[in-house]
Amino acid sequence: DDVPILNLTLYSDKYSDHELKRVGEEMAARLSKLENISKSSIYGGRKREIRVELDPLRMKGFGVSIQDIQKALQGADVSVQAGFLNKLNSQITITSSSFLNSVDQVKNLVVSGSGAKPVYLEDVTNIIDGPSEADSYTRISFSNRISFSNFNKTGNNIQSDTPLSFPCVTLAFSKKKGTNAVKVAKNILDEVEKLKKTIMPDKIHIEVTRNYGETAQAKVNELLKSLGFAIVSVVILLALTLGWREASVVAIAVPISFSLALFMNYILGYTINRVTLFALILSLGLVVDDPITNVDNIQRHIKQKILQPFEATLFAVQEVLPPVIMSTIAIIICFTPLSFITGMMGPYMAPMAINVPLTVTFSTLCALTIVPWLSYKLLKKEKKKKKEKKNSKQYLARLYKAVLMPFLNKRYMRFILFFTIVILLIGSCSLAVFRLVPLKLLPFDNKNEFQIVIDMPEGTSLEHTDRVVKKFEDYLKTINEVTNLISYTGIASPMDFNGMVRHYFIRKGSHLADIRVNLVHKSRRQQQSHAILLRIRKDLEKIAMDNSATVQLVEVPPGPPVLSTLVAEIYGSHDKTYKELLQGAEFIKNIMEEEPFVTDVKIMTEKNSKRFDIVVDREKAALHGID
Numbered sequence: 054d055d056v057p058i059l060n061l062t063l064y065s066d067k068y069s070d071h072e073l074k075r076v077g078e079e080m081a082a083r084l085s086k087l088e089n090i091s092k093s094s095i096y097g098g099r100k101r102e103i104r105v106e107l108d109p110l111r112m113k114g115f116g117v118s119i120q121d122i123q124k125a126l127q128g129a130d131v132s133v134q135a136g137f138l139n140k141l142n143s144q145i146t147i148t149s150s151s152f153l154n155s156v157d158q159v160k161n162l163v164v165s166g167s168g169a170k171p172v173y174l175e176d177v178t179n180i181i182d183g184p185s186e187a188d189s190y191t192r193i194s195f196s197n198r199i200s201f202s203n204f205n206k207t208g209n210n211i212q213s214d215t216p217l218s219f220p221c222v223t224l225a226f227s228k229k230k231g232t233n234a235v236k237v238a239k240n241i242l243d244e245v246e247k248l249k250k251t252i253m254p255d256k257i258h259i260e261v262t263r264n265y266g267e268t269a270q271a272k273v274n275e276l277l278k279s280l281g282f283a284i285v286s287v288v289i290l291l292a293l294t295l296g297w298r299e300a301s302v303v304a305i306a307v308p309i310s311f312s313l314a315l316f317m318n319y320i321l322g323y324t325i326n327r328v329t330l331f332a333l334i335l336s337l338g339l340v341v342d343d344p345i346t347n348v349d350n351i352q353r354h355i356k357q358k359i360l361q362p363f364e365a366t367l368f369a370v371q372e373v374l375p376p377v378i379m380s381t382i383a384i385i386i387c388f389t390p391l392s393f394i395t396g397m398m399g400p401y402m403a404p405m406a407i408n409v410p411l412t413v414t415f416s417t418l419c420a421l422t423i424v425p426w427l428s429y430k431l432l433k434k435e436k437k438k439k440k441e442k443k444n445s446k447q448y449l450a451r452l453y454k455a456v457l458m459p460f461l462n463k464r465y466m467r468f469i470l471f472f473t474i475v476i477l478l479i480g481s482c483s484l485a486v487f488r489l490v491p492l493k494l495l496p497f498d499n500k501n502e503f504q505i506v507i508d509m510p511e512g513t514s515l516e517h518t519d520r521v522v523k524k525f526e527d528y529l530k531t532i533n534e535v536t537n538l539i540s541y542t543g544i545a546s547p548m549d550f551n552g553m554v555r556h557y558f559i560r561k562g563s564h565l566a567d568i569r570v571n572l573v574h575k576s577r578r579q580q581q582s583h584a585i586l587l588r589i590r591k592d593l594e595k596i597a598m599d600n601s602a603t604v605q606l607v608e609v610p611p612g613p614p615v616l617s618t619l620v621a622e623i624y625g626s627h628d629k630t631y632k633e634l635l636q637g638a639e640f641i642k643n644i645m646e647e648e649p650f651v652t653d654v655k656i657m658t659e660k661n662s663k664r665f666d667i668v669v670d671r672e673k674a675a676l677h678g679i680d
Contacts, residue, residue, distance in 0.1 A: 057094070057225035057547050059238045060263035061245065062539060064193045064221040067256040071184035073222040074098025079252055080245075081224050087240055089232040096223040096547055097191025099184035103159050106179040115172045117165050125164040125174065129153055156182040188563075189543035190519045193221040193260060196530045196537075218526065221539065223262065225547040231324075238266025262539055262571060263502070263547070269327070276330035283337050284308075291345065294449060298431040299348045305427060306344040306419040307337070313415040314408055323404055332408035339384055339413050343377050343420035351428040362433035370425050381417040385410040397554065397613040488650075497583040498611040499575045504546070505529075505568040505593065506557065506605040508655075512662035515543050515563040521600045522566045528592060534572045534585055542566040551607065551614040583608060590652075605653040619651065 063073045063080075077095050085093045105126070107119065132150040139145075153159050160175040174180065195217050228237040245259065253259075284307055292300035311333055315325065323329060350373050354365035391406035460466045484490045505525065509518045519542045529538050539546070546567035548558040560567070572582060580588070586606050597604040623638045638656050645654045 055092070055227055055548070056265075056550050056553060057227050057263065058234045058265040059226045059241055060261070060547050061224045061226075061241075062193050062221050062260045062262045063224070063257055064219040064260065065254075065257045066217075066219055068254070069184070070098040070191065070220040070222060071101070073220065073257065075101065076253060076257060077222040077224050080248055083248065083252075084224070084226065084241055084244055087237075087244060089229045089237050090226055090241070091229045092227040094225045094547065096225065096541060096544060097189060098220075098222040099187055101183070102185040103153075103156055104181045104183070104185075105159070105174065106181065108178055111177045115165065115177050117172055117177050121164050122174065122178070125162055129158075129162050156180065187515065189541065190515070190522075191221050191223065191539065191541050191544075192218050192526070193262075193537060193539045194218040194526050194530055196532075196535055223539065223547055225263075234266040235270045236266075238264055260537060262537065262569065263549075268501075272327050273325070273330065276327060276334065280330065280334050280337070283334060287337070287341055295345075295349060295352065299352055299428075302348045302424055302427045302431060303341055303344045306416070306424050307340055309419050309423060310340050310412055310416040314412040317411050318404075318408065321407065323407065326404070328401060328404045329408060332405040333412065335405070336409045336412040339409070340416040342380065343413075343417050344424045346373050346377055347420045347424045348428050351425065352432055355432050362429060366425050366429045370421065374421070377417060377420060381413055384413045397615065401613045495611040497581070498609070499581040499583075500609045501572045501574060501582070502609060503570050503572075503582060503586060504549075504552070504557075504607040505570065506560075506607055507566040507568070507597070508603045509564040509566075510601055511564055511660045513564040518542055518564055518566055521596075521602055522568065524596050524600065525568060525593065525604075528596060529568070529570060529589075532585070532589060534578050534580070536571050536573050538568055538570045540566065540568045549609070551610055554614040555607075555616055603655065605655070619645070621645075 061080075063077050065073060068076075074095065074097070077098065081093045081095055084090065105122070107122070112118070112122075129151055130153050132148060132152070135147040135149050137144050138147055153162070160173065160180050162174040163171045164174050164177065165172040226237075226241055228234055242261070242264075249259070284304070287307075288300045288304045291303055314333070315329075318325070318329060347370055350369040351366050354360065354369040354372075355362050357365070359365070360368060388406055388409045391402045394402050394406075460470055485492055507518075507522060507525065509521065522540050522542050526538060526540055529535055543561070543563055543565065545558050545560040545565075546552070546569050552558055557567070572578065572585070575581070578585075586608060590606060593604055593606065596602075621638075621641050623634050623641065625634050625637065635656075635658060638658070642654050642656055645651050
């Protein structure tokens with residue numbers, strides 16, 4: 054819940070980053086009052102500061118020293134506790150507060166009053182109310198292939214052959230725990246539309262550079278479509294093989310099982326999310342087993358007409374009761390261990406460990422209660438079909454018999470089948486042994502964003518780091534799939550779930566930079582995001598190598614994020630120095646870099662940087678009146 058679900062990037066071709074930040078601060082203050090917003094943050098832009106520049110000539114003329122100005126400023130912007138006042142059996146705290154609230158108060162601050170006329174701060178200094186010195190740079194860049202809708206809406210068509218970059222400020226908003234990200238994001242965007250008409254100048258534009266509410270809604274809709282398609286496919290298949298009456302029984306049993314499982318989720322405090330819906334899709338193949346088994350056996354006994362439909366239904370259910378219950382118990386035993394997974398993966402797998410056993414259990418209950426009742430009601434009145442039509446229904450049985458009988462009747466056919474299965478098993482296992490297929494917990498997802506983490510050598514100036522970042526920007530703006538990118542030089546970019554685990558949010562320094570890259574929607578591009586990163590990796594690594602930088606291409610993980618795919622921790626005995634441990638880490642790093650399938654190898658230690666130590670000569674300082 055600390056991860057921002059919505060990022061709004063303010064940019065302009067007229068206003069500076071300082072002015073953008075002041076507008077952003079006002080917007081953040083108003084938007085933070087909306088319901089279910091836990092935190093708002095502002096990234097980029099120079100802060101407002103009142104800078105006092107000393108004028109030695111004027112100070113000498115008025116007889117004012119540096120210490121006089123320092124004491125005046127310190128005394129005018131402080132709050133102290135002066136004591137207590139006892140009155141009417143109660144104690145009142147007395148404080149002395151003297152804060153500077155405006156630039157005029159700073160100018161009119163008395164720094165010396167020994168003469169006939171007081172000396173004000175503006176008499177001996179130059180006071181500047183403006184932006185602070187830059188300790189970071191943030192920019193948003195667009196490709197010339199992308200339509201600048203924000204400009205076009207205001208009649209400023211700035212399309213050109215040169216891709217555009219603007220100073221920017223990013224507002225990031227996090228939601229409260231347990232709230233709906235879709236609704237929170239929508240409420241913020243609705244309020245932003247109102248603020249555009251009141252506090253926002255015409256030349257300032259807003260780009261939504263992250264909307265996890267929209268992403269979550271799209272993912273849920275996609276999973277719901279998959280779930281609906283799977284249910285319809287199963288019902289149609291049953292209708293073609295067993296009949297429409299039998300398929301209707303299963304079609305009713307499956308939603309009931311899912312509804313009961315979701316109700317239990319509500320009681321247990323789980324929300325309907327991507328993991329919950331994935332668990333329902335996974336359990337669909339298991340959920341239909343028990344109803345199909347029962348309805349098929351009931352149909353068979355009713356058609357045999359040995360017993361009356363009611364007795365035939367009861368007998369059919371009792372006949373398959375042991376295997377139905379045992380299969381349910383086996384599934385529960387298989388999925389329950391998922392609830393014991395610890396670490397970051399535990400909460401991710403918990404809904405699956407709960408939902409699959411729950412859904413299968415409710416499916417078994419439906420198979421033993423609702424399914425027999427519905428089958429009895431629907432199948433007992435089934436009309437007698439014509440013989441030729443009945444025979445035409447047996448094509449699956451005849452096909453199955455034709456395939457199976459050769460293996461039952463001929464011994465050599467059984468040996469051929471056995472050795473074929475063994476060869477296929479060995480072949481499938483060899484795919485993993487010889488690395489012909491990659492082994493991983495979850496497949497790559499096709500995301501619409503990725504991150505580039507740039508590290509320059511320790512001690513690199515902010516300006517030089519920013520020049521290197523611009524080279525990365527110039528290259529990325531030539532990629533067809535890129536819509537926009539936001540660079541953060543000297544500060545961390547707005548945190549995501551992956552960055553929270555990898556501690557990207559604490560990255561701050563003149564030699565550090567992040568670039569957040571947004572791609573066109575996956576429905577409008579041919580390549581997946583992972584393939585795009587593989588395509589541009591070598592070019593980005595070349596830019597980094599030419600500028601003595603290291604670069605990491607970070608994808609949004611499909612599951613819980615980890616510190617890295619492969620982590621090696623270096624330990625040593627008590628007599629080993631820290632320098633020796635670093636040498637060992639460097640040795641391991643060199644070995645890893647030689648592996649063809651290992652990239653972005655990095656040692657998580659800061660290298661030494663240059664430093665000047667100034668030793669004060671206290672005697673000379675005292676002779677010159679310096680404290």
